[in-house]
Amino acid sequence: MDVHKGLFQDLVVVEFASVLAGPSVGQFFAEMGAEVLKIENIKSQGDVTRRWKLSSENPDTSVSAYFSSANWGKKSVCLDLAAEPVRELVHCIVRKADIVLASFKAGDAEKLQMDYNTLSQLNPKLLYGHITGYGSEVARAGYDAVLQAETGFMYLNGEKGGAPLKMPVALIDLLAAHQLKEGLLAGLYRREKTGQGQYVEVSLLKAAISSLANQATNYLVAGESPQRMGSEHPTIVPYGTIFQTSDEKELVLAVGDDRQFKTLCQVLGDAALGEEADFSTNYRRVQNRVALIQKLRKLVARFTQQELLQVLVEQNVPAGAVHSVPEALAQPLVQPQLLADQKNQPRGVRQIAFSSPDSVPLPLAMPPALGQHTVEVLQNKAGCLAVEIEKLAQKRLVFPAEQKKDN
CATH class of the missing domain: 3.40.50.10540 (Crotonobetainyl-coa:carnitine coa-transferase; domain 1)
Structure with a gap:
């Protein structure tokens, strides 16, 4: 061949x-x-x-x-x-x-x-x-x-x-x-x-x-009918949530475990937040979603998009910029x-x-x-x-x- x-x-x-x-x-x-x-x-x-x-x-x-x-x-x-x-x-x-x-x-x-x-x-x-x-x-x-x-x-x-x-x-x-x-x-x-x-x-x-994947099994296994949540995730927090930075740009967080969440809090300058009982585990973060997201929005808004993303990536915290299609296609790895x-x-x-x-x-x-x-x-x-x-x-x-x- x-x-x-x-x-x-x-x-x-x-x-x-x-x-x-x-x-x-x-x-x-x-x-x-x-x-x-x-x-x-x-x-x-x-x-x-x-x-x-x-x-x-x-x-x-x-x-x-x-x-x-x-x-x-x-x-x-x-x-x-x-x-x-x-x-x-x-x-x-x-x-x-x-x-x-x-x-x-x-x-x-x-x-x-x-x-x-x-x-x-x-x-x-x-x-x-x-x-x-x-x-x-x-x-x-x-x-x-x-x-x-x-x-x-x-x-x-x-x-x-x-x-x-x-x-x-x-x-x-x-x-x-x-x-x-x-x-x-x-x-x-x-x-x-x-x-x-x-x-x-x-x-x-x-x-x-x-392809309904976990959304289907959320109902079949747990008996809970999935509902609209915007970009957020039903069982992980903060995952998919969009935040605005000080330069009026947007980024998304996809924090999947407790270690990543603690690192996120450290990067945002509030290490104590990662240790609070209401937020220290993913289960507790899901239960206290609204209060946590409000706190994170205030912390993220103190940084520019690029400076925050650079540190989060360096610290292995899953995060990314919200790109337009032209911006997505312009990325070097996409070429x-x-x-x-x-x-x-x-x-x-x-x-x-x-x-x-x-x-x-x-x-x-x-x-x-x-x-x-x-x-x-x-x-x-x-x-x-x-x-x-x-x-x-x-x-x-x-x-x-x-x-x-x-x-």
Whole structure:
């Protein structure tokens, strides 16, 4: 294996997925060296996120900022899966593929003959990763904001006494993406042993519930229904609490044990506070949360953000500045996580955040324009002649990027 081409350099991934969850999995495999073919619907003008644009973006480009969050390193093939001659070409591609990623709504995969039962007969070694809203037996489509509401995340998020809040990223989509990666990696391991492919399904519902973690067990074990607490933690104090410094900046504390709390008090110039009976143990701090937070706010407000953070970090007290997104992306340690364009300007974020001999960052092509690789893929993967592709394009069954739409 050429280590410079990635661990999955021999894998072919066919992506029928759109929006964020499935495409995130596709980009993960692209970052690991796989060839990822993104099949996009000509009738809907491709992945819907191509048109989810900020007011500051170019309205004429097919590559939006949102689309760029999960589509680096892929080849875009734009066509009409409802047309029989096109389906046959895609079936030719799937016969040579290793993984299919899908997020079809209930019944659509079967209607288009792109379901697992159909494709596995063409390719028994195929791994079919399917993201659904509520499971393949439920026709209802899944949307991240709705799942955040239905699984308790929105109820928990927000200030005490305030309204429920949606997370500012599509959290449930991302959780489902991680689950599907894990399932497919397990499937690849199984295939190495048995030679057989399999169907791997992840629902947004189950991915969300599995991630409720301690909030779920707070109810299941202790019988206490979790409530909104802002950024604070139900069983650790001070953990997640935001404080304002003398220069009107913000920092967060994440003190997880009694030793750290005593050190915090020493740094803040009130060592006696760490010895008081009401605050000396985490259990007592949870019981006396309000009184302690009031005292800490006054102490923290005597320092500037930078001077206090420097000492807290030196003394191994968990604390950090509250950053804006630009500030977060500007951190030196973050730079290897960013993807750059041809002018070496950061334009994307890598899906891979682990370090191993097989996770060496590979150069990735920028997110593709709609249909950018239609001709290349149909010729090289499906054996379609240029003249045949031209005929399909004239019938508006495929969309090569160089073809201009007149509608």
